[in-house]
Amino acid sequence: MADRDTPAHAAAEERLHRVAQELADLPGVVLPADGRRHFGTATLRVHGRIAAFTPEDRLVVKLPADRVAALVTSGEGLPFPTGRPPMREWVAVTSDDPAVWRALLAESVTYVGA
Numbered sequence: 001m002a003d004r005d006t007p008a009h010a011a012a013e014e015r016l017h018r019v020a021q022e023l024a025d026l027p028g029v030v031l032p033a034d035g036r037r038h039f040g041t042a043t044l045r046v047h048g049r050i051a052a053f054t055p056e057d058r059l060v061v062k063l064p065a066d067r068v069a070a071l072v073t074s075g076e077g078l079p080f081p082t083g084r085p086p087m088r089e090w091v092a093v094t095s096d097d098p099a100v101w102r103a104l105l106a107e108s109v110t111y112v113g114a
Contacts, residue, residue, distance in 0.1 A: 008057035046113040059093040061108040
């Protein structure tokens with residue numbers, strides 16, 4: 001399991017908390033600060049299902065498999081998890097730009113909440 005006691009992980013969790021706050025009014029959304037943690041890290045949920053979390057220093061989001069493949073191909077994402085066979089609907093976001101996170105979180109919440 002990854003070390004979560006790093007400044008990079010703390011920064012990723014803080015960014016997730018900030019960006020996810022904008023989704024607070026959507027039906028079924030449970031913000032990372034309000035819900036359970038997943039594997040010891042901040043987790044955004046929709047209707048009880050995980051939409052995003054921050055293992056290590058990256059945002060990981062759930063999206064349709066074809067969208068994940070496109071993000072990986074473009075370099076905007078990495079297969080998740082590393083060191084094991086990747087899960088086809090999960091991608092680690094390479095950017096730490098809050099605008100990129102905002103867009104992908106919104107996309108994930110829509111997908112997971114459907």
